[in-house]
Amino acid sequence: MPLSAHVPRQPLHHRNISARGYKRDDGLFEVEGHLVDTKAYSFKLRSGERLAGEPVHEMWLRITYDTSMTIIDAEAISDAHPYPGFCGEITPHYRAMIGWSMRPGFSAKVRETFGATKGCTHLTDLISVLATTAYQNLAGQLPSNPEKKPFPIDGCHALASNAAAVATFYPQWYRGDAPVDQSGNGDQTNP
Structure with missing residues (x-):
């Protein structure tokens, strides 16, 4: 059932988040997330102009984990961001999740480790999407x-x-x- 009818409106911003789960041939599992933000209009950033439809943010996050929900590997990539040469510098920090368990307390640990200036807001938001996808990925597999x-x-x-x-x-x-x-x-x- 869709949402109720809306009043006439103009599109401004589109955020697309996708999350996919996989079972690897080596018995491990992976979840991969992709976040893309675009605007319906061209605008200027301090780093230059962004054309309508051109990504303002485009980020990827992959988490590899085992059946106990322990993170074996993590990789973050930032292909588009507002401040080239600066935003993407934080991506290696997301490897800090290696060894963590995606169980109760995980979200608090994510906020503590990657919150505010310790991470990228968009990549950090993507972690919670991937954690729930990881649980869904195991459903029926064990x-x-x-x-x-x-x-x-x-x-x-x-x-x-x-x-x-x-x-x-x-x-x-x-x-x-x-x-x-x-x-x-x-x-x-x-x-």
Whole structure:
């Protein structure tokens, strides 16, 4: 279902973020993100003119990780940015993620390490997109353990352990007060 109708308007800015997940032939996994910002009009930066449709920002980030969500490698590239010779200098710093685990506490560590003047705002924003893509990338790739609480439970409002969705799809993990149908009609694998 699309958003409601909008009033007439003129396009100004377009940010396109794509994220893709892969399983490598060596058994590791990768997520790759691409961010592109363009304007619908030409404008001047201190570093020169940008034509309409020409990228103001174009950045790539790849994270290689294993089944435990531990980062094995990280690579950042900045192909377009407002301050050539300066913005792209920070990209090697993103290798600091090597050895980190994309588990609870990861986002705080990202902000602490790459926030404000310690990183590039756009590359740092891309990390959170890739972290969630990394989880989705593993869905269905690993054997499920029926004794272990599925990752998505308590990760969002719909899958709070006391929510009706958990009662319906994951009845053994339901912690609410309402009676539950123990049939477990839903898919028991992580989404």
